[in-house]
Amino acid sequence: MNPTFEKVHKKDIHILKNLYSLYLHDLSxxxxxxxxxxxxSFHFDDLEKLCNEEGFSSYFIKHEEGIIGFVLLLERPFLKKENDFGVNDIFILNKFRGKGFAKQSLEKLFKEKPGKYFVIELQENEPAILFWKKVYKQLNIKFDERKELIDDEPCLVQKFTV
Incomplete structure (x- = not known):
């Protein structure tokens, strides 16, 4: 069964915050x-504020009615530059990793919201880099990549159009 998306509503921000703490733990x-x-727990203090910004969309990734992760998407008017979307974060609980849920979720997202995308990964985060390159290959997405220092962190920035 394919995963589904559900918009995160204000009443459920506390759930997103809990999941985001797990995500930050992994990223640490x-x-x-x-x-x-x-x-x-790990905190991103601006998460609740961002969730109220126009152009910042948060979705739970669900499977069989249960939450298995989330995706945070940047879009216009939050984005001011040439990109239409940015996959800010995607997270799948450990129990569900390696089963294709993240790739299926992204495939669904790209079909629902075609346009120019960017993704940023920490250069040290080899699992994320390998994941994204596998997604690009499996979905036949051509991407451009550059190295960039973002918030004093060496990162890879990938841009592509779907």
Whole structure:
């Protein structure tokens, strides 16, 4: 069964925050810039604020009615440059990884929202880089890639059109 998307509503922001803490925990192994908070979880303080911004869309990824992850998508008017969309973050719970849910979710997203995209990965995050390159290959997406320093972090920026 294919995963489905469900828009994150204001009443469910606390669920997204909990999942985002797990995402940041995973990401912390690739950067020195993420630390655990005094309450024992990782925080992105602007997450709730961003969720209220026009052009910042958050979706739960669901499978068999349960939440298995999320995708955060940047779009216009939040984006000001040449891109229509940016996959800011995608996260799948460990239990569901390696089963194609992330790729299927992205494929669905690209069909529903065609346009010019960008993705940014930390250069140290080899699993994410390998994942994205596998997605590009499987979905026959041609991409341009460049290295860039973003917030003092060495990153790869990939741009493509679907």
């Amino acid at each position: 192994r690739f950067t020195e810039n993420l630390d655990i908070g005094m309450d024992g």
